[in-house]
Amino acid sequence: MNKKRDHIETRVVHAGVKPEPITGAVMTPIFASSTFAQKEPGKHSGYEYGRSQNPTRDALETSLADLENGTNGFVFSSGLAAQSAILELLRPGDHIIAFDDLYGGTFRLLEEIKKKSSAIEISYVDFNKVDLNKVIKKNTKLIWIETPTNPLLKITDLKKISNIAKKHKVLTVCDNTFASPINQNPLDLGIDIVNHSTTKYINGHSDIIGGALVIKNNKKLSDKLAFIQNSIGAVPSPFDCFLVLRAIKTLALRMKQHNSNGIKIAKFLANHKKISKVLYPGLNTHPQFKIAKKQMSGFGSVITFYHKGNLKQIKKFMQKLKIFVIAESLGGVESLIESPALMTHAYVNTKKNQLTPIPINLIRISVGIEESNDLIADLKQALI
Numbered sequence: 001m002n003k004k005r006d007h008i009e010t011r012v013v014h015a016g017v018k019p020e021p022i023t024g025a026v027m028t029p030i031f032a033s034s035t036f037a038q039k040e041p042g043k044h045s046g047y048e049y050g051r052s053q054n055p056t057r058d059a060l061e062t063s064l065a066d067l068e069n070g071t072n073g074f075v076f077s078s079g080l081a082a083q084s085a086i087l088e089l090l091r092p093g094d095h096i097i098a099f100d101d102l103y104g105g106t107f108r109l110l111e112e113i114k115k116k117s118s119a120i121e122i123s124y125v126d127f128n129k130v131d132l133n134k135v136i137k138k139n140t141k142l143i144w145i146e147t148p149t150n151p152l153l154k155i156t157d158l159k160k161i162s163n164i165a166k167k168h169k170v171l172t173v174c175d176n177t178f179a180s181p182i183n184q185n186p187l188d189l190g191i192d193i194v195n196h197s198t199t200k201y202i203n204g205h206s207d208i209i210g211g212a213l214v215i216k217n218n219k220k221l222s223d224k225l226a227f228i229q230n231s232i233g234a235v236p237s238p239f240d241c242f243l244v245l246r247a248i249k250t251l252a253l254r255m256k257q258h259n260s261n262g263i264k265i266a267k268f269l270a271n272h273k274k275i276s277k278v279l280y281p282g283l284n285t286h287p288q289f290k291i292a293k294k295q296m297s298g299f300g301s302v303i304t305f306y307h308k309g310n311l312k313q314i315k316k317f318m319q320k321l322k323i324f325v326i327a328e329s330l331g332g333v334e335s336l337i338e339s340p341a342l343m344t345h346a347y348v349n350t351k352k353n354q355l356t357p358i359p360i361n362l363i364r365i366s367v368g369i370e371e372s373n374d375l376i377a378d379l380k381q382a383l384i
């Protein structure tokens, strides 16, 4: 069974999807049924109740496991529901080491919910600046990584961290949302759990909210996550699973365009007089460019930059854009622009004493799959 695997461009089209056995339907149907008939009490076909199993969801979980080079996938009703499921693996008094730049909602989940409801202890560190061996304590159970991070696009060396974590028998999680399974596969670098907000690149059409976890060859962890997924019940609807499955077919194509537009626009912004600094892992000025090159095959299309103007000028610039839409989220086919301090990361700035504040002149864009010259022209006319 050592069959050479197909390329990712082929697997996105086929993984998890087989013709439906009764009708031959090529696309997995939306199995909108909350319950499934049993031949005799307690003897079911593998499907008994919609929260526990659903064929459309199965297809999506199989597909995502394949794309991340894992063995088991679990999907959830949002990226945060998926993250919350990971945190249910812990017990009161357990310690987490997390990156000091994280998605705002992840910070809020850790600080306002899990710290309070589950007495979890959390240390935020810059993985590029600390010696992890010295931060790991007796009660450390989890290392939480995001790379690239949101919104500062910091990169950290996944292989290096997973090696240290293994030595201390600490579980590692990587939020791979910003890279997508096309640009980075953390399980291949020794990470235990990959986490995605499928809302972003994976679905890519800005029409669902969803989350996923993928793990590899770990039956105990797989059983635990399946139990948590079913017991808490934050599962996605069959319709949402269908939409994500459909979107995955073009994931490789979309990422190709995102990656190519990303680097072109990052270079354009880096040379613009109204902009003082651009953060993009694909630019050789990025502080972790070498690590990014080593562990990623593309750099995506989220770009963060510092505008030289004041708040009024920045708002004017954003409102002058014709193609870029002012909106939260990222990874969709359409280009978006946002102010992390006022929008996605407003929560971070309410905790200035604990977390690094996000300056008001920091702007984040998510470049879509439009033609790059149109996007550059749009930015040019607004950056005056």
Ligand SMILES: *Cc1c(COP(=O)(O)O)cnc(C)c1O
Binding pocket: 078, 079, 080, 081, 103, 105, 106, 146, 150, 175, 177, 178, 196, 197, 198, 199, 200, 209, 210, 211
């Ligand atoms: C959006 C996002 C999340 C949360 O996902 P939702 O689907 O919005 O719940 C988590 N991590 C990152 C990096 C994100 O961008």
